[in-house]
Amino acid sequence: MTISGLALFKLLPGGKKAPETNCKECGFPTCMAFAMKLAKGQTTIDKCVHASNEVKELLESEGGKKQEELTFGPISNPIKIGGETVLYRHDKTFINQTCISVQVKTSQSLEITNRTIEKLTRYNVERIGVSMSMDSLTIFNDNKDNNLFINIVNDLIARDIDKKLALILISEDKNELIEANNLLSASQKPLLYLKNASKEDYIELHNETNCPIAIESNNIDNLVKLTEELEKSNVSNIVLAINNDKNIIETLTLIRRSIINHNVKALRFPIMTFASDYCSSINATQEAIWAGTLISKYSNIVIVNHFDPALIYPLFTLRQNLFTDPQKPLQIEPKLYPIGDTDKDSPLIVTTNFALTYFSVASEVEASNVPCYLLITNSDGMSVLTAWAANKFSGEIIAKAIKESKIEELISHKNLILPGYVSMLKEEIEEELPGWKVHVAPLEAVEIPEYLKKYNLVKNTN
Amino acid sequence: MSQVLSPSKITAKQAIKRVTIGTKETKEIILGMQSAMPFVNIDGNIPNKTKIAAEIPYKVTSKYPHLLVKAWSDVLEDHCKWALNAKNIGADLIALRLEGINETDITIAQSVIETAKNIINTTKLPICILGQNNRELDKYYLPLIAAGLKDHNCLIGPVEEETYKDIVPSLKDNNHCVIARTPIDINLAKQLNILITELGIKPDRIVMDPNMGGLGYGLDYAYSVVERIRIAAFDGDTMLNMPITVFSGEEAWRTKETKADISDDKWGDHTTRAITWETLTTSSMIMTGADLVVMKHPESIKQISNFIKGIN
Numbered sequence: 202m203t204i205s206g207l208a209l210f211k212l213l214p215g216g217k218k219a220p221e222t223n224c225k226e227c228g229f230p231t232c233m234a235f236a237m238k239l240a241k242g243q244t245t246i247d248k249c250v251h252a253s254n255e256v257k258e259l260l261e262s263e264g265g266k267k268q269e270e271l272t273f274g275p276i277s278n279p280i281k282i283g284g285e286t287v288l289y290r291h292d293k294t295f296i297n298q299t300c301i302s303v304q305v306k307t308s309q310s311l312e313i314t315n316r317t318i319e320k321l322t323r324y325n326v327e328r329i330g331v332s333m334s335m336d337s338l339t340i341f342n343d344n345k346d347n348n349l350f351i352n353i354v355n356d357l358i359a360r361d362i363d364k365k366l367a368l369i370l371i372s373e374d375k376n377e378l379i380e381a382n383n384l385l386s387a388s389q390k391p392l393l394y395l396k397n398a399s400k401e402d403y404i405e406l407h408n409e410t411n412c413p414i415a416i417e418s419n420n421i422d423n424l425v426k427l428t429e430e431l432e433k434s435n436v437s438n439i440v441l442a443i444n445n446d447k448n449i450i451e452t453l454t455l456i457r458r459s460i461i462n463h464n465v466k467a468l469r470f471p472i473m474t475f476a477s478d479y480c481s482s483i484n485a486t487q488e489a490i491w492a493g494t495l496i497s498k499y500s501n502i503v504i505v506n507h508f509d510p511a512l513i514y515p516l517f518t519l520r521q522n523l524f525t526d527p528q529k530p531l532q533i534e535p536k537l538y539p540i541g542d543t544d545k546d547s548p549l550i551v552t553t554n555f556a557l558t559y560f561s562v563a564s565e566v567e568a569s570n571v572p573c574y575l576l577i578t579n580s581d582g583m584s585v586l587t588a589w590a591a592n593k594f595s596g597e598i599i600a601k602a603i604k605e606s607k608i609e610e611l612i613s614h615k616n617l618i619l620p621g622y623v624s625m626l627k628e629e630i631e632e633e634l635p636g637w638k639v640h641v642a643p644l645e646a647v648e649i650p651e652y653l654k655k656y657n658l659v660k661n662t663n
Numbered sequence: 664m665s666q667v668l669s670p671s672k673i674t675a676k677q678a679i680k681r682v683t684i685g686t687k688e689t690k691e692i693i694l695g696m697q698s699a700m701p702f703v704n705i706d707g708n709i710p711n712k713t714k715i716a717a718e719i720p721y722k723v724t725s726k727y728p729h730l731l732v733k734a735w736s737d738v739l740e741d742h743c744k745w746a747l748n749a750k751n752i753g754a755d756l757i758a759l760r761l762e763g764i765n766e767t768d769i770t771i772a773q774s775v776i777e778t779a780k781n782i783i784n785t786t787k788l789p790i791c792i793l794g795q796n797n798r799e800l801d802k803y804y805l806p807l808i809a810a811g812l813k814d815h816n817c818l819i820g821p822v823e824e825e826t827y828k829d830i831v832p833s834l835k836d837n838n839h840c841v842i843a844r845t846p847i848d849i850n851l852a853k854q855l856n857i858l859i860t861e862l863g864i865k866p867d868r869i870v871m872d873p874n875m876g877g878l879g880y881g882l883d884y885a886y887s888v889v890e891r892i893r894i895a896a897f898d899g900d901t902m903l904n905m906p907i908t909v910f911s912g913e914e915a916w917r918t919k920e921t922k923a924d925i926s927d928d929k930w931g932d933h934t935t936r937a938i939t940w941e942t943l944t945t946s947s948m949i950m951t952g953a954d955l956v957v958m959k960h961p962e963s964i965k966q967i968s969n970f971i972k973g974i975n
Binding site for chain 2: 289290421450452465480487490513516518519523527560561
């Protein structure tokens with residue numbers, strides 16, 4: 202949102218010094234507090250029973266300044282794209298993860314196509330507790346072989362893949378897309394991309410199928426005219442396909458700015474790009490770099506030609522990083538994490554569940570090559586020092602976490618390594634846990650490997 | 664330019680400062696000077712593309728990832744050959760990392776200085792001297808090495824709030840540029856720049872290091888901090904409009920995904936995954952505006968070099 206909390210406050214009873222000032226009916230102590238939450242999008246104006254039409258209209262016009270959200274794919278498990286409201290993730294958050302779609306072409310051998318589809322359908326990987334699978338499959342009829350295209354679709358249906366992956370169908374033949382959609386009508390709403398089409402073709406395709414359609418044009422100004430005309434014909438379920446743009450990052454950035462800063466309605470649709478437009482088709486790593494770039498810079502669907510877990514897993518990780526909500530401290534599940542090949546003599550380290558704290562410590566422990574148990578306590582996602590100050594990381598909490606983790610059944614010693622910043626907790630913990638010895642680690646995670654190397658000596662002489 | 668898009672142009676109040684590394688005798692590398700977000704050419708000028716530094720350890724220790732040992736196996740024993748190979752695949756600078764040094768010893772400092780001079784003479788590339796992320800050792804070695812490499816206009820660091828007072832005076836006296844590291848925080852970054860300039864070093868000799876995390880290990884924090892620093896710089900903050908460097912190689916090669924010798928259906932082939940991990944860690948920071956990326960694997964350097972050449 203581009204309206205500040207202060208600007209909103211001026212339009213609320215508090216800012217107008219009205220009798221209803223700070224009535225608390227919205228659930229906040231003051232109009233100012235309410236205005237600040239409104240500006241951050243953390244509450245809604247309908248909570249204020251005294252709100253003027255002026256402030257409501259302002260928020261409504263502001264609320265319209267966002268990208269259209271679009272749903273497609275399996276009816277039982279559709280995916281959402283678009284709906285973005287900011288230019289930078291720190292402005293608020295990105296919303297719907299970029300759809301990464303692997304493309305197969307009818308010009309490829311059917312054997313390769315089938316193998317790719319088989320592998321990507323089965324693909325699943327877990328990262329920080331989140332299970333990630335492929336979202337989408339693109340089928341491109343690039344040699345105008347009608348039978349092969351329809352055969353692939355039929356084969357997907359026979360294997361129930363149409364119920365798992367969101368399909369993007371690309372062809373120059375309108376009737377073929379209509380036929381494919383008819384075959385799929387029971388299971389899903391594919392995204393249809395008719396190449397080299399006229400406005401009339403798009404309208405007909407949309408009216409025949411009622412599916413979202415991807416449209417293209419040779420430049421952005423013509424694309425804007427096209428979307429305006431399509432909307433006049435009640436076609437608004439649109440994806441903008443941007444092909445082979447020599448300044449693609451500039452174009453995508455300016456489109457996003459046009460929506461967010463200038464409310465250009467005709468560009469408010471999700472965007473689809475092809476990573477292989479920007480690199481040699483045989484260089485899979487280069488395609489992954491471009492896919493990552495297009496994820497970073499505003500593409501809602503990115504089409505890739507290579508399916509390889511060694512490329513997809515890093516891309517999934519990048520997407521996960523960029524689409525986490527920066528307003529919510531990223532937390533990890535409080536529990537015991539064994540790192541490396543732990544055994545009964547492995548050191549035990551305790552820290553808080555702020556994700557960055559966890560990752561810093563975990564990666565240093567990994568780097569040290571000393572297998573350790575990492576006990577993560579629940580601190581509501583606060584870092585060590587903040588959690589200590591808020592009484593969320595105390596002797597009592599740590600002692601309780603040790604008991605609940607049943608670590609005592611896994612290790613044969615009673616030594617605990619404590620983050621350097623909270624060395625003051627040492628005695629408190631030893632009081633709560635009779636028989637345990639607490640060792641204070643260095644201040645910075647980066648010093649952990651060195652510390653762990655000498656740890657056995659420290660432990661024995663303490 | 665598109666009529667619909669051109670109103671979305673944003674004009675910066677100032678450009679990023681120009682930082683020059685190296686000398687006329689070698690090759691001068693210029694960082695910064697742009698007045699636009701990455702690749703948004705309509706906003707202003709982007710005269711210098713992102714530069715790549717190849718990171719070479721002073722000593723290859725047992726901790727050096729085995730895929731890197733394998734990739735550089737022909738040159739492990741010879742810093743100069745290593746640096747030349749790196750130059751040939753697209754490195755703009757050589758970053759010599761003080762690695763595998765455990766004690767303070769003047770003869771080691773002298774040996775590092777000799778090595779650095781040999782690399783400069785052989786490659787004719789500017790050089791960057793990196794500490795060990797060990798404050799006591801860095802405070803000892805970096806000033807000595809800076810003095811030994813007087814007037815070579817190297818990029819030296821990182822220095823932090825805890826170490827800058829001990830290191831920066833020598834960098835200033837011997838005419839080098841400094842890497843100023845702060846922990847992923849825009850305010851601390853600005854504060855350290857102010858503190859460093861108060862010691863007499865010019866603002867156009869500072870390169871900021873936001874202390875990034877690798878892909879999957881906190882990359883998102885640095886991603887956003889660098890974007891915020893850039894926005895503040897273009898909005899006129901004269902203590903934040905310095906070029907930015909990121910140690911994407913170092914961070915990528917600390918992760919399990921690059922180090923673990925796992926090749927399976929979920930993570931894919933180890934070598935391909937590790938290279939992709941380093942390239943995506945790097946390329947995503949290039950999209951935020953990083954001016955200098957410090958990388959490790961030759962294939963990753965090649966890929967990023969091609970990416971930078973190809974992108975407009």
